[in-house]
Amino acid sequence: MSKMFSDCPICKAHQRMEVTTKTEKIPYFGEIMESTLLCHECGYKHADTICIEKKDPVKYTLLIGKDNLNARIVKSQSSTLTIPELGLKVEPGPQSQGYVSNVEGVLDRFEKAVKTALSWTEDQQSQQNAVKIIGFIDEVKNGDKKVTLILEDPFGHSIIIDENAQKTELTKEEIKGLKTGFLTFENDELEMNNKDK
Ligand SMILES: [Zn+2]
Missing domain, CATH: 2.60.120.1040 (ZPR1, A/B domain)
Known part of the structure; x- marks a missing residue:
């Protein structure tokens, strides 16, 4: 699991958006990356999973x-x-x-x-x-x-x-x-x- 901070695309606050990513192997499917965005300024939150393989x-x-x-x-x-x-x-x-x-x-x-x-x-x-x-x-x-x-x-x-x-x-x-x-x-x-x- 890795964490980093970036600028928030919603409220534009500088380096207040916490980005957490985690990769996981799903049987019969492949590797996926789960990511969560959380802005500590405006509270904007978003989560997604991306499959790394095509x-x-x-x-x-x-x-x-x-x-x-x-x-x-x-x-x-x-x-x-x-x-x-x-x-x-x-x-x-x-x-x-x-x-x-x-x-x-x-x-x-x-x-x-x-x-x-x-x-x-x-x-x-x-x-x-x-x-x-x-x-x-x-x-x-x-x-x-x-x-x-x-x-x-x-x-x-x-x-x-x-x-x-x-x-x-x-x-x-x-x-x-x-x-x-x-x-x-x-x-x-x-x-x-x-x-x-
Ligand atoms: Zn924000």
Whole structure:
């Protein structure tokens, strides 16, 4: 693990941004670098994981429930995480973060996001939906229900490590439908990469 200080891109404070990086070997995947940014001046915080090796676009699908809450997940900032049964989706963007966790951790993050949304909305319909989704998530954790977790990454920097996780290559159409969280010209680069193969 290494630490250094740099200037904050948000508040511009000089040498107040603490940058922590850590590399870790993930079985069947390769070496990843986890980085955390924390500005001691304005409190800006960001985390991401980067896979050091070059990878192909990938899609993982896993039926999740009580029995695989511990399955490990590497989610990069460029990936899209979906639970279609619950209508939940996290897309890449300035707010999205990369992290290493497990199925339970992902459910906790979804639950927290829904609770935050619930505290902000005054719309009754939205409130009812949020309460329903939170109940659903609890049922998945308790073993009463199973749902599908889909992790799609056009850069292949994400993985679900579980023997039942289905790994498929993303089709060109699927890649086009995904947000990358980067500027759109990245899509052209992606297409070029695909042509190379
Ligand atoms: Zn700052």
